[in-house]
Amino acid sequence: MSYNVTIRDIQQVTHDVKRFKVDKPEGFEFIPGQATEVAIDKPDWREEKRPFTFTSLNGEPDLEFVIKIYDDHNGVTHKLDSLNVGDQLIIDDPWGTIQYKGPGIFLAGGAGVTPFIAILRRLAREEKIEGNQLIFSNKTEKDIILKDEFEAMLGDDFINVITDEPTDEHIYLDGFIDKSFLEEQIDDFDQPFYVCGPMPFNEAMIEYLKELGAEPDALVFEE
Known part of the structure; x- marks a missing residue:
């Protein structure tokens, strides 16, 4: 309709x-x-x-x-x-397969963060956001969408990865968070992972997560 x-x-x-x-x-x-x-x-x-x-x-x-x-x-x-x-x-009418399945790691590339905004806003409003983490990859600091709001909601559980400008954060010049970064940042792969970004980003993240032991059923992405 x-x-x-x-x-x-x-x-x-x-x-x-x-x-x-x-x-x-x-x-x-x-x-x-x-x-x-x-x-x-x-x-x-x-x-x-x-x-x-x-x-x-x-x-x-x-x-x-x-x-x-x-x-x-x-x-x-x-x-x-x-x-x-x-x-x-x-x-x-609404559609989509990205839905919240419990506390986990949100991996977003650029404008791919948008499906996570309403999810995290609802969790924050219901005081259930603890245990969730957002890892957000952008080309430059000025590209970060809703930076202040994410910082207010998540605090130290909001991690920015900047790929195309000098920064104190991790830098990946090809624009991707890589497998070693995930292994360094995440100590538990037995939890839900929410992935959204450009298709190469999604494919890379899903492959890395599977290699690191994440269960396929725990990977939430737009199919």
């Missing part, structure tokens, strides 16, 4: 990431971590659907999306960047 929703608020999150809040259809619910197909309700764009994750929670009056804008081609996010409050989007 499709729903027309109106943009209520737009905020800049980082230099290339925006937060869109839209009105929520009556009775619309989702599980934190799920996504929907989104299209822009304008001529020539209504059939151009793209998946975006809900970053709000069910109890909130609006739906929220945190979206990275890609200006290198005239695609959906480039068009989203030109929209204003009052413009309309078209969304579908």
Whole structure:
């Protein structure tokens, strides 16, 4: 089923990431971590659907999306960047396999962190976030999405990996957290692992985790 929703608020999150809040259809619910197909309700764009994750929670009056804008081609996010409050989007019913299975390690690459936002926000609100850790890989410090919020929620359990600029953190010039890093940072591979990022990131993380002893059933990722 499709729903027309109106943009209520737009905020800049980082230099290339925006937060869109839209009105929520009556009775619309989702599980934190799920996504929907989104299209822009304008001529020539209504059939151009793209998946975006809900970053709000069910109890909130609006739906929220945190979206990275890609200006290198005239695609959906480039068009989203030109929209204003009052413009309309078209969304579908929720879908997705990323759901919380218990305390574990969240591994995110860039905008792949978005499925984890609602999950961690709900855990923080319910005071159940203890025992979870977010390892977040970005090219530069300015690319870190919701850095202050993650630090407030997770404290020392929020670990940033910066790949393309000098830093005191671990640096991996190929943009990937590698197997030795995971082995150094994680002392228990008998727990859930939540993985989301670009496809090469996902494939590498899943392979490393399996090699280090993680159970395949404990790996949560978008299939």
